[in-house]
Amino acid sequence: MKMAIARLHCISPEAVQQYGWPHFLTLRGNAVLGAPWTAKGSLDALGSLRWTAAPATRHPNVTGQILAGFLHQATTAVAAAPLPVAGRTESADADLIEARASDVAAFWLTGDPLTAYQFARAELDLITTLLGEPRGHPAWSRLLLAAAHHADLCAVITGILGDYAAAERYSMLAVRTAASAGSVPHTAFTMAELAAGHARGKDPRDAFVVNAATRSVIPRPAPRLSAVLSANEAQAQARLGNTNATLRALDSAAGALTAGTGDGPLWCVVDEQWLSHSRGEAMYALGLHSKALEHFDHLLKDAPSPPFTTQPPLYTALALQLATRVQLQLGEIDAAVHTARRTAALFHRMPSGLAQRERRMFEPHRRVPSVREFLEFHAEATGV
Incomplete structure (x- = not known):
């Protein structure tokens, strides 16, 4: 029966032997794996x-x-x-x-x-x-x-x-x-x-x-x-x-x-900024929220806006969104709104994946005036 199912999905007998039932079905329709x-x-x-x-x-x-x-x-x-030959193929x-x-x-x-x-x-x-x-x-x-x-x-x-x-x-x-x-x-x-x-x-x-x-x-x-x-x-x-x-x-x-x-x-x-972001993310995962926020301090200072960063925009946005999440969990609602605006300033139009994540973070706090105002701005700016 297993082999019949494998043949149906073009999975090799070797893969069936290697991975067993039902794990070999992970290869189904996945040429990258199979x-x-x-x-x-x-x-x-x-x-x-x-x-x-x-x-x-x-x-x-x-x-x-x-x-x-x-x-x-x-x-x-x-x-x-094979080891690379000297030079390279002309093309x-x-x-x-x-x-x-x-x-x-x-x-x-x-x-x-x-x-x-x-x-x-x-x-x-x-x-x-x-x-x-x-x-x-x-x-x-x-x-x-x-x-x-x-x-x-x-x-x-x-x-x-x-x-x-x-x-x-x-x-x-x-x-x-x-x-x-x-x-x-x-x-x-x-x-x-x-x-x-x-x-x-x-x-x-x-x-x-x-x-x-x-x-x-x-x-x-x-x-x-x-x-x-x-x-x-x-x-x-x-x-x-x-x-x-x-x-x-x-x-x-x-x-x-x-x-x-x-x-x-x-x-x-x-670099050191990248390492600081890594430390902040790890502290957050450990539940040390106040400690995590310290490692994003260089992104949260008042000037300039958006902040100076050595990282590509998407990495910076990821760090800022984690800082926003921490601020919300610590009850620092207005600070979180400020940080979210800094994230939006990184892009002409924020990618929908980031925009949806941001909206989900703020929805539970919609009754706060600064949050309600931000969500209205956010909807207009991102279409989400």
């Missing part, structure tokens, strides 16, 4: 994003044994990939794709995140078309790495905006394409982003599994990546209620930053 780790499998995984939509969820869906199996396949793939297509990837990355640091997402999404479609040429593409690995770059950015944006199902699929696609291209640095950095999503998921222990896979790929990570891995651990430990382990992990992240910034395709600026 397609073989071959050139055609990579193309199928990329192509599936064009047609497959999943309901938005509050947490990652792929956990436990399925997640561990995916990570094993990724680490095996990157280890088995006008790849030159143009890589130049545009750099442009999107630069735009992301200061521009509208939804515009960055639309550009990245369009580039993924174009890369899929180029890789699908009947004779393949001479710059296959370069295009796969560009796909990993854009998929990783799409994962960050959709995750912050609250569509965790999309973020998870983009993040796993980024890991898959980076590993299939044989790039150790890109595989490690995309795994770090995947771990960040799981650290905030329904089972934070999954983040430890992803972190371990990342360190198996790159045992001596550069300082910036090392800081991110430690911060992932801190967020997971905080959600598990382990205060001492959280503080140790945050100290490790701080120690890594003192060793230098390092290089790598991360979408946040890993």
Whole structure:
């Protein structure tokens, strides 16, 4: 019976054996997980994003044994990939794709995140078309790495905006394409982003599994990546209620930053401000709300507005919304309204995911005059 169901959903017998019933059904309709780790499998995984939509969820869906199996396949793939040859394959297509990837990355640091997402999404479609040429593409690995770059950015944006199902699929696609291209640095950095999503998921222990896979790929990570891995651990430990382990992990992240910034395709600026936001989020998860607010102080000062920040707008908005939540829980209603206005000032039009989250936070306080006034302004400014 199990095999018949597997055949119906185009799931291999090997996957049935590896994952068992009913876990192998997670692969159903999910080429990112289920397609073989071959050139055609990579193309199928990329192509599936064009047609497959999943309901938005509050947490990652792929956990436990399925997640561990995916990570094993990724680490095996990157280890088995041939070493890069000297120089690179000449390709006008790849030159143009890589130049545009750099442009999107630069735009992301200061521009509208939804515009960055639309550009990245369009580039993924174009890369899929180029890789699908009947004779393949001479710059296959370069295009796969560009796909990993854009998929990783799409994962960050959709995750912050609250569509965790999309973020998870983009993040796993980024890991898959980076590993299939044989790039150790890109595989490690995309795994770090995947771990960040799981650290905030329904089972934070999954983040430890992803972190371990990342360190198996790159045992001596550069300082910036090392800081991110430690911060992932801190967020997971905080959600598990382990205060001492959280503080140790945050100290490790701080120690890594003192060793230098390092290089790598991360979408946040890993610096003291980033670390302060990480500390604030962890303190909040531990229930230490007043302590959490201290770590967002640099965003809450009266001038300038919007605040000076080293982070991309969407990361700054995420930190400000957490500060707003803390202020509301501490009964500092007018201060929360002030902070929410600073969040709105970051965007010409606030993305709907952020706008909906903000409205949900303030609705219980609608009877307060300043809140009622803000919600009217908010509806007009965002359409939510």
